[in-house]
Amino acid sequence: MTKVVTRFAPSPTGFLHIGGARTALFNWLYARRHGGTFLLRIEDTDRERSTETAVTAIIDGLRWLGLKWDGDAISQFARVQRHREVAESLIASGGAYRCYASPEELDEMRQQARAEGRPMRYDGRWRDRDPSEAPPGVKPVIRLRAKQEGETIIDDKVQGRVALANKDLDDLVLLRSDGTPTYMLAVVVDDHDMGVTHIIRGDDHLTNAARQLQIYQALGWEAPVMAHIPLIHGPDGSKLSKRHGALGVEAYREMGYLPAALRNYLVRLGWSHGDKEFFSTEEMMEDFDLAAIGRSPSRFDFAKLENMNGHYMRATTDAELLATLIESLPYLPGGPELGRRLDPAGRAKLAAALPGLKERAKTLVELVDGAGYLFSARPLQLDERAREIVAQGGRAHIAALLPRLAAIGEWTSPAIEAAVRDYAGESGAKLGQIAQPLRAALTGRATSPGIFDVLAVLGREESLGRLSDCARAA
């Protein structure tokens, strides 16, 4: 059995979007699953639209997601010489021919086709014409001499057996008049030269697959196994657009998602393994297979991603989560500000507060948010509503808590919770419910009535300034 080789082949015309990320994930998993190789090829033959920025974005995205490819990324553009040679060899073998039809002629064909209500098909006018008849000064393209009878069959691992009539597949251009290869030629040649055994890609390429198969046949090469996976749609079922989730993966990093959570969410989009929802990387590699990929498109659902991310955060050890959080700070809203507070003392405070914080956060962004109270300036400002409530008075048993709180000094959530627990032992009050509003009160971001209640007590029994001093001091 030959070794499995998969590849991810994005064109660098934008960021790495979520569909591409999943395609990459599937290829990566499949290769790892079978002890094979996962390659990265940048399809940059379109010089107009390809940018260096996009290449960087894609590479960063893959790295962040933890999808490591083997060897160096291959630039398709760097291989034009080889593509040209293959095209020429096809002419020599009779599998292709030069076509001198002008853009105007093709345009006519297109318009006529439209008028007659049929798809545009090149009419093969140069298929059997002698090159000596070539009009002067016209640079030809090279076209595949495609079979016109019968059908081309794609034996797809996901879509099953798909047959396309050859009459619907015209003589596609292999080499442009400027000597650069088209996508069709380039993929085939590169996949062959790279030894790719399995092509896993979006099913928007399904029809292309038939055309590519024809090229493989003309070349006498063995075609790789193909698996065309359904696309990911937006929440309304239409094509994923910017207003949906068609963001670059870096956007997900900025939204505070963990790579492991995103991977888990993505692998379950279009693929399943019974009722299992959570997969460690090892389990994914173990269980992943093409046969279990569904054939219907799926929609992207942020709510589920967020829930899953929450699970991953809670399951991450505090030390690891702290490291991840600190690493991610530059990308998170409010992150850099928090980062500036993290001198050794600040860092210790954050570390101590993390266990309480992560219980309540679904994303790293929420974690940053929640950590705000640790560093907000004292004394805190009370808003109108809070003042009102302070004036009305509050609950006695929290008031009784204050001396203890004043004594601890360390305003981290475990410290607060420990004090509350200590107090709760006598009063019967449960913990956690008190600690959180205290924390919120100290940030001045109090929003719920319960929090106002606490503020009220604080305001009456002790001055906020005094509390702040306690917080700062010890």
Added chain:
RNA sequence: GCGCCCAUCGUCUAGCGGUCCAGGACGUCGCCCUUUCACGGCGGAGACACGGGUUCGAUUCCCGUUGGGCGCGCCA
């Protein structure tokens, strides 16, 4: 328009002819926990697009309809 693909709760999905008055997860609703929020626990509502076949029997097989998607470039 032509070709191809798809169709189970709002969403992701399990189901590969009888075990399904359809299972899980997210979301949602209610209760519990709790003087907030979150976590957690318990429970509820919620789907086989429609119409024909095939079969003793269809969510599962076939055909059509409807609805989505993709492709139809000297873009990838």
